[in-house]
Amino acid sequence: MNISFIIRAYLKSRIKVMVAFILFMLVFALVYALYHLPFEPIVYSAELVTALAMIFAGLDFMHFYQKHQSLAAAIKAATAGVGELPKPRDLLEEDYQSLIRVLAENRADLISQFDNRQTDMIDYYTLWAHQIKTPISAMGLLLQTEAGDREHTSAYMQELFKIEQYVEMVLQYLRLESMSSDLLLVECDLADLVRQAVKKYGIIFINKKIALDLEELNCRVLTDEKWLVFVLEQLISNALKYTSQGKISIYLDEWSEKTLIIEDTGVGIRAEDIGRIFDRGFTGYNGRMDKKSTGIGLYLCQQVLNKLSHSIMVSSQVGQGTRVRIDLSTKRFEAL
Known part of the structure; x- marks a missing residue:
């Protein structure tokens, strides 16, 4: 925190003391003036008292600053409890600290109850x-x-x-929350993963008479097979849901390394909805037309791909279709 802010906070907290000090100085100056005492002793006394006041103010500010640092550290460590608080100077500070501890205990109990209910x-x-x-x-x-x-x-x-x-x-x-402990990253044949996802929706392709244009996918990717297949299934499901005629194409982008594209000839997505399609629960215009839309599928896809260090990008034109790009290239990490 900025030191100037701390100084202003200190002066604000001691404003009554400073006003009282100035009033006392004025009283002494008035008494000296009423008794017609020499001016030099008045100035000397004021300088001496001011010097002593500055020393005490400096010591008091150091104590104020140290106390602020202790409280700031206690706030940072407040996730498990209040931690060690500064030693109270008087009964009121002791009461405040007791209140803080009681509130912290109540908060911990509420969090524990919530976690248990969530787990159940x-x-x-x-x-x-x-x-x-x-x-x-x-x-x-x-x-x-x-x-x-x-x-x-x-x-x-x-x-x-x-x-x-x-x-x-x-x-x-x-x-999803415990996904990290369920990951098994291995090198997989992308064509095999796509075939798994497509095969599952074979009955939908047949019933809706939607053509499938599946190009050769000569590519191996480092990923988790189960979770990536789940993402592919969701994307194919979305493409089928919003495509009433035409085809769904699945191919590799020739201009980008290990980038899979799933493209449909469906209704497309409005420009104003594109930026929010990965938000949880967002259904957009198409979702409002399809009353059964949940707004969860694409949210799950993005969350899973983020944990797999993959990325997803969607482009679309209303009435012409939607193109989904999944970057499956291996990310390189360097130890700092």
Whole structure:
């Protein structure tokens, strides 16, 4: 903190003392004047008293500054508790410190209760997401063995697939905070990862009659297979959701190293929405048209890619489509 600010704060805190000192000096000067004493002793006395006052003020300022430093250090260390506070000068300061300690203890209790409830909630939803997969799988098997109308069965399978994807998104959202402990960075074949993601959405491509233009992806990337496939699935899902006709193209950018592009011919994204599409819960104009949009998918993609040291960029034109660029190049770190 600026020393001039501390000096101003000190003077402000001692304003009553300074006013009292000036009043006392004026009283002594008035008494000397009433008794017609020589002027020289008045000046000498004032100089002596002022010098002593400056010495005491300097010592008092040093104590004030040290106390401020101690409190500043206690504030920085206040995450676990109040730490060691300066020794109180009087009963009032002791009362203030007692109040601070009580508030800090209450705050710690509230944080502990919140963390426990948060942990219980995450455990519950994680358990729910795993348990709901069983009836989803059972329904899928029943539909596959159903000998009824194949068109209706295919539509049911597609809706069931969407439910499964939403459940998977819940699981990944819950795992996001502890993602760092779940990472396994290895060199992977990018073509294999893309094929995994595309294969999962095969039924949607067929039902919506959307063409897939998948170019050769002769590239190996250092990443986490499970999390990057999750990102690719989300991006392909978005492309399919907002593309009613045309095609989805997946290829490598010839001008950038290890940059994967997923491009669609869908409705596109408005210019005013582009800057906020990665915000949690933001759905934009397209999301408001599609009432089922959650605004979570792209947020999760960016969070995952950030933890993988990858980056994502989106460009789009309304009515012409959207292009998503994922930079998968290896970042180099130098020890300082």
